[in-house]
Amino acid sequence: xxxxxxxxxxxxxxxxxxxxxxxxxxxxxxxxxxxxxxxxxxxxxxxxxxxxxxxxxxxxxxxxxxxxxxxxxxxxxxxxxxxxxxxxxxxxxxxxxxxxxxxxxxxxxxxxxxxxxxxxxxxxxxxxxxxxxxxxxxxxxxxxxxxxxxxxxxxxxxxxxxxxxxxxxxxxxxxxxxxxxxxxxxxxxxxxxxxx
Ligand SMILES: CC(C)(COP(=O)(O)OP(=O)(O)OC[C@H]1O[C@@H](n2cnc3c(N)ncnc32)[C@H](O)[C@@H]1OP(=O)(O)O)[C@@H](O)C(=O)NCCC(=O)NCCS
Numbered sequence: 001x002x003x004x005x006x007x008x009x010x011x012x013x014x015x016x017x018x019x020x021x022x023x024x025x026x027x028x029x030x031x032x033x034x035x036x037x038x039x040x041x042x043x044x045x046x047x048x049x050x051x052x053x054x055x056x057x058x059x060x061x062x063x064x065x066x067x068x069x070x071x072x073x074x075x076x077x078x079x080x081x082x083x084x085x086x087x088x089x090x091x092x093x094x095x096x097x098x099x100x101x102x103x104x105x106x107x108x109x110x111x112x113x114x115x116x117x118x119x120x121x122x123x124x125x126x127x128x129x130x131x132x133x134x135x136x137x138x139x140x141x142x143x144x145x146x147x148x149x150x151x152x153x154x155x156x157x158x159x160x161x162x163x164x165x166x167x168x169x170x171x172x173x174x175x176x177x178x179x180x181x182x183x184x185x186x187x188x189x190x191x192x193x194x195x196x
Contacts, residue, residue: 005090005128008064013118018111020069020118023060023082027070028053030079035102041140042100043162043169065090071101071115080106083119085132093130093178095123099143108142116150117186124181133175137162144172151188152176 010022032050039045048056060068066086073080081101088095097119101112123129134152136143152174161171184190 005088005093006064007067007085007088007095007127009127010061010067010069011122011126013069013122015074015114015118017074017109018080018114018118019072019074020083020115021072023057023068023070025054025058027079027082028057030102031057031082033102037104037107038100038102040164041137041143042098043137043164064088066095067119069119071099071111073106073111080111081115083115085119085123085127085129093128095129095132097123097132097134112143113146113149116146120150120176120181120186124178130178131175133173135161135171135173138170138172139164147174149189150176150186151180151184153180 011020012022013020028050031053032047039047057068060066065088066084068082068084068086070079071081071083072078080103081099084098085095086098097116099112099116101107101115120132123132133155134147135158136147138157153176155173155175158171158173160168162169180188
Protein backbone atom coordinates (compact mmCIF):
# COMPACT_ATOMS: atom_id res chain seq x y z
CA UNK A 1 0.00 0.00 0.00
CA UNK A 2 1.47 3.39 -0.93
CA UNK A 3 2.56 5.73 1.91
CA UNK A 4 0.42 8.66 2.98
CA UNK A 5 0.62 11.62 0.61
CA UNK A 6 2.38 14.55 2.29
CA UNK A 7 3.76 17.96 1.41
CA UNK A 8 6.19 17.95 4.36
CA UNK A 9 9.24 17.91 2.09
CA UNK A 10 10.22 21.46 1.03
CA UNK A 11 12.37 21.01 -2.09
CA UNK A 12 14.35 23.37 -4.30
CA UNK A 13 13.40 22.87 -7.95
CA UNK A 14 15.65 24.24 -10.67
CA UNK A 15 14.46 25.21 -14.15
CA UNK A 16 16.06 27.04 -17.06
CA UNK A 17 14.99 30.54 -16.01
CA UNK A 18 13.45 30.12 -12.57
CA UNK A 19 14.38 28.37 -9.38
CA UNK A 20 11.76 27.43 -6.81
CA UNK A 21 12.91 27.34 -3.18
CA UNK A 22 11.12 27.21 0.17
CA UNK A 23 9.76 30.62 1.18
CA UNK A 24 11.72 32.56 3.81
CA UNK A 25 10.92 35.32 6.31
CA UNK A 26 12.83 37.81 4.15
CA UNK A 27 10.30 37.25 1.32
CA UNK A 28 7.60 39.02 3.36
CA UNK A 29 8.81 42.49 2.35
CA UNK A 30 8.17 41.73 -1.33
CA UNK A 31 4.67 40.47 -0.61
CA UNK A 32 3.92 43.57 1.48
CA UNK A 33 4.72 45.90 -1.46
CA UNK A 34 1.86 47.54 -3.27
CA UNK A 35 0.90 45.59 -6.42
CA UNK A 36 -2.72 46.50 -7.25
CA UNK A 37 -2.71 44.29 -10.37
CA UNK A 38 -1.68 41.19 -8.41
CA UNK A 39 -4.21 41.98 -5.67
CA UNK A 40 -7.04 42.39 -8.17
CA UNK A 41 -6.24 39.28 -10.19
CA UNK A 42 -5.91 37.12 -7.07
CA UNK A 43 -9.04 38.68 -5.53
CA UNK A 44 -7.08 39.82 -2.47
CA UNK A 45 -9.11 42.42 -0.60
CA UNK A 46 -6.49 43.66 1.85
CA UNK A 47 -2.88 43.38 2.97
CA UNK A 48 -1.74 41.74 6.17
CA UNK A 49 0.78 43.73 8.21
CA UNK A 50 4.49 43.09 7.60
CA UNK A 51 4.73 41.49 11.05
CA UNK A 52 1.86 39.12 10.25
CA UNK A 53 3.41 38.27 6.88
CA UNK A 54 6.79 37.60 8.50
CA UNK A 55 5.14 35.26 10.98
CA UNK A 56 3.35 33.53 8.12
CA UNK A 57 6.57 32.96 6.16
CA UNK A 58 8.44 31.86 9.30
CA UNK A 59 5.96 29.04 9.88
CA UNK A 60 5.46 27.57 6.39
CA UNK A 61 8.05 24.81 6.89
CA UNK A 62 6.02 23.36 9.78
CA UNK A 63 3.09 22.34 7.58
CA UNK A 64 2.79 18.96 5.88
CA UNK A 65 -0.49 19.84 4.12
CA UNK A 66 0.87 22.64 1.95
CA UNK A 67 3.99 23.61 0.02
CA UNK A 68 4.94 27.28 -0.43
CA UNK A 69 7.82 27.88 -2.82
CA UNK A 70 9.32 31.23 -3.79
CA UNK A 71 9.86 31.86 -7.50
CA UNK A 72 13.40 33.17 -8.03
CA UNK A 73 14.44 34.78 -11.33
CA UNK A 74 17.72 33.01 -12.06
CA UNK A 75 18.99 35.96 -14.14
CA UNK A 76 18.99 38.19 -11.04
CA UNK A 77 18.69 35.80 -8.09
CA UNK A 78 15.73 37.89 -6.90
CA UNK A 79 12.37 36.80 -5.49
CA UNK A 80 9.61 37.46 -8.04
CA UNK A 81 6.64 35.58 -6.59
CA UNK A 82 5.46 32.25 -5.32
CA UNK A 83 3.73 29.00 -6.21
CA UNK A 84 1.68 27.14 -3.64
CA UNK A 85 0.15 23.69 -3.31
CA UNK A 86 -2.43 23.90 -0.51
CA UNK A 87 -5.65 22.35 0.79
CA UNK A 88 -4.10 18.88 0.55
CA UNK A 89 -6.53 15.98 1.04
CA UNK A 90 -4.16 13.01 1.44
CA UNK A 91 -6.92 10.41 1.13
CA UNK A 92 -7.89 11.81 -2.28
CA UNK A 93 -4.30 12.62 -3.36
CA UNK A 94 -5.68 16.03 -4.26
CA UNK A 95 -4.72 19.64 -3.60
CA UNK A 96 -5.21 23.20 -4.78
CA UNK A 97 -2.69 25.33 -6.72
CA UNK A 98 -2.10 29.06 -6.70
CA UNK A 99 0.53 31.36 -8.15
CA UNK A 100 1.51 35.00 -8.16
CA UNK A 101 4.30 36.84 -9.97
CA UNK A 102 4.80 40.29 -8.48
CA UNK A 103 5.68 43.39 -10.52
CA UNK A 104 4.81 44.38 -14.10
CA UNK A 105 8.50 44.01 -14.97
CA UNK A 106 8.40 40.31 -14.03
CA UNK A 107 5.08 39.31 -15.58
CA UNK A 108 4.82 38.21 -19.20
CA UNK A 109 8.36 36.85 -19.40
CA UNK A 110 7.52 33.16 -19.20
CA UNK A 111 8.49 32.84 -15.54
CA UNK A 112 4.98 31.93 -14.37
CA UNK A 113 4.58 29.22 -17.00
CA UNK A 114 7.91 27.67 -16.12
CA UNK A 115 7.23 27.82 -12.38
CA UNK A 116 3.84 26.14 -12.89
CA UNK A 117 5.37 23.29 -14.89
CA UNK A 118 8.12 22.82 -12.29
CA UNK A 119 5.80 22.52 -9.31
CA UNK A 120 3.33 20.31 -11.19
CA UNK A 121 6.20 17.99 -12.08
CA UNK A 122 7.04 17.78 -8.39
CA UNK A 123 3.38 17.31 -7.42
CA UNK A 124 2.78 14.38 -9.76
CA UNK A 125 6.20 12.77 -10.15
CA UNK A 126 7.60 13.11 -6.61
CA UNK A 127 4.71 13.70 -4.19
CA UNK A 128 2.41 11.27 -6.00
CA UNK A 129 -0.65 13.52 -6.22
CA UNK A 130 -3.52 12.45 -8.47
CA UNK A 131 -5.30 15.78 -8.89
CA UNK A 132 -4.31 19.44 -8.71
CA UNK A 133 -7.08 22.04 -9.02
CA UNK A 134 -7.35 25.81 -9.19
CA UNK A 135 -9.73 28.71 -9.63
CA UNK A 136 -9.15 31.58 -12.06
CA UNK A 137 -11.29 34.71 -12.32
CA UNK A 138 -12.93 35.50 -15.63
CA UNK A 139 -11.11 38.86 -15.79
CA UNK A 140 -7.71 37.12 -15.86
CA UNK A 141 -7.12 35.85 -19.43
CA UNK A 142 -3.33 35.82 -18.99
CA UNK A 143 -3.51 33.34 -16.09
CA UNK A 144 -6.12 31.31 -18.01
CA UNK A 145 -3.74 31.14 -20.97
CA UNK A 146 -0.94 29.83 -18.72
CA UNK A 147 -3.21 27.17 -17.23
CA UNK A 148 -4.49 26.04 -20.63
CA UNK A 149 -0.92 25.98 -21.94
CA UNK A 150 0.35 23.61 -19.23
CA UNK A 151 -2.66 21.27 -19.43
CA UNK A 152 -5.21 22.31 -16.83
CA UNK A 153 -8.71 21.32 -18.01
CA UNK A 154 -11.75 23.57 -17.54
CA UNK A 155 -14.38 22.01 -15.25
CA UNK A 156 -16.99 24.65 -14.62
CA UNK A 157 -17.80 28.15 -13.47
CA UNK A 158 -18.64 29.48 -10.03
CA UNK A 159 -20.94 32.41 -10.66
CA UNK A 160 -20.35 35.76 -8.93
CA UNK A 161 -17.55 34.29 -6.83
CA UNK A 162 -15.84 37.66 -6.31
CA UNK A 163 -17.05 41.23 -5.92
CA UNK A 164 -14.44 43.69 -7.16
CA UNK A 165 -15.03 47.43 -7.48
CA UNK A 166 -18.76 46.78 -7.30
CA UNK A 167 -18.70 44.20 -10.13
CA UNK A 168 -19.53 40.52 -9.74
CA UNK A 169 -16.83 38.28 -11.22
CA UNK A 170 -17.12 34.57 -12.12
CA UNK A 171 -14.42 32.05 -11.20
CA UNK A 172 -13.58 29.12 -13.49
CA UNK A 173 -12.44 25.87 -11.90
CA UNK A 174 -9.77 23.81 -13.65
CA UNK A 175 -7.83 20.68 -12.81
CA UNK A 176 -5.08 18.45 -14.08
CA UNK A 177 -4.82 14.73 -13.29
CA UNK A 178 -1.77 12.51 -12.93
CA UNK A 179 -2.55 10.35 -16.02
CA UNK A 180 -2.81 13.53 -18.12
CA UNK A 181 0.47 14.84 -16.76
CA UNK A 182 2.12 11.48 -17.50
CA UNK A 183 1.18 11.88 -21.17
CA UNK A 184 2.28 15.48 -21.81
CA UNK A 185 4.27 16.67 -18.74
CA UNK A 186 2.97 20.21 -19.10
CA UNK A 187 3.04 20.41 -22.91
CA UNK A 188 -0.43 19.25 -24.04
CA UNK A 189 0.04 20.88 -27.42
CA UNK A 190 3.16 18.86 -27.99
CA UNK A 191 5.49 21.85 -28.19
CA UNK A 192 8.68 22.07 -26.21
CA UNK A 193 9.04 18.35 -25.68
CA UNK A 194 11.50 17.51 -28.43
CA UNK A 195 14.37 15.55 -26.96
CA UNK A 196 12.75 15.08 -23.58
C1 LIG B 1 -0.76 34.74 -14.00
C2 LIG B 1 0.73 34.80 -13.88
C3 LIG B 1 1.19 33.85 -12.78
C4 LIG B 1 1.35 34.30 -15.20
O1 LIG B 1 2.74 34.35 -15.11
P1 LIG B 1 3.56 35.18 -16.22
O2 LIG B 1 5.00 34.92 -15.96
O3 LIG B 1 3.11 36.59 -16.21
O4 LIG B 1 3.05 34.46 -17.56
P2 LIG B 1 3.90 33.92 -18.79
O5 LIG B 1 4.77 35.02 -19.29
O6 LIG B 1 4.58 32.65 -18.40
O7 LIG B 1 2.75 33.54 -19.82
C5 LIG B 1 1.70 34.44 -20.10
C6 LIG B 1 0.92 33.91 -21.29
O8 LIG B 1 -0.32 34.61 -21.36
C7 LIG B 1 -0.40 35.29 -22.60
N1 LIG B 1 -1.15 36.52 -22.34
C8 LIG B 1 -0.72 37.67 -21.78
N2 LIG B 1 -1.75 38.53 -21.69
C9 LIG B 1 -2.83 37.90 -22.18
C10 LIG B 1 -4.20 38.26 -22.35
N3 LIG B 1 -4.65 39.48 -21.99
N4 LIG B 1 -5.04 37.36 -22.89
C11 LIG B 1 -4.62 36.13 -23.24
N5 LIG B 1 -3.32 35.72 -23.11
C12 LIG B 1 -2.46 36.61 -22.58
C13 LIG B 1 1.03 35.50 -23.03
O9 LIG B 1 1.12 35.75 -24.41
C14 LIG B 1 1.62 34.16 -22.60
O10 LIG B 1 1.22 33.12 -23.47
P3 LIG B 1 2.18 32.59 -24.66
O11 LIG B 1 3.39 32.00 -23.98
O12 LIG B 1 1.35 31.60 -25.37
O13 LIG B 1 2.57 33.80 -25.49
C15 LIG B 1 1.24 36.24 -13.58
O14 LIG B 1 0.99 37.07 -14.68
C16 LIG B 1 0.65 36.82 -12.31
O15 LIG B 1 1.09 36.50 -11.22
N6 LIG B 1 -0.36 37.69 -12.45
C17 LIG B 1 -0.94 38.38 -11.30
C18 LIG B 1 -1.55 37.42 -10.27
C19 LIG B 1 -2.38 36.33 -10.93
O16 LIG B 1 -3.06 36.55 -11.91
N7 LIG B 1 -2.29 35.11 -10.35
C20 LIG B 1 -3.07 34.00 -10.82
C21 LIG B 1 -4.42 34.03 -10.18
S1 LIG B 1 -5.45 32.70 -10.78
